[in-house]
Amino acid sequence: MSQSMSRVSRCINNGPMEGWQGLIKEMRVVLYPNVNSYEDMEEAFKATIEYYINYDPQERFNGKTTGQVRREAKDNPENIISYPIKQDKRYKNFWKKIDEKKNQLA
Template identity: 35%
Template sequence: MCSLCFRVTVFQYTSHEYNHLQQTYGFTKSMSRVSRCLDNQPIERFWGTYKSESYSLRKYGTYEELHRSIHRYMHYYNNYRYTERLNGLSPKEYRKAAQRDTLARHTTKVSH
């Protein structure tokens, strides 16, 4: 199982205790340089949306229930949640369209 730990504040990453926990449990730290908030924007948007559309609407009796809820919501969010800011596409559809556009531009440049 791959685990990713995302933190907004930096001090945890420089803490010897935090680094020891990361090595002991083998999770991956997600962090860019200080003041690079744009790197955090997609995950911040996801968690904010999850909290307002799912998490806050119910109580979880166990960690497993919460875990399943997060995974179900991630699947929904990436595959079926259409948004205006993505031109009415789901994130998965938007990525596919962007990849097609990039490939088409690259192919056009190579053939000329």
């Protein structure tokens, strides 16, 4: 994975990771609502991530978990299945505006 640094006020690169972190935080609240210490919180997040990887079926993976998809890819690297990511309208609009600005400058 390579680091990507956006321009100031253009944090579009962080969107996928921010979204995942938000999802994990929401799942943690549902799965482990009674956290009373830092240690409990740390364990709750570890368990939530474990749940996400191994027990949470993903619509975009046709009902498979992220762990299943990873194991399939590792076991059969010559025949990795592609699961396209649905393009978010906000990202499309962002990049459309960038392209329009580039065209105005050209």
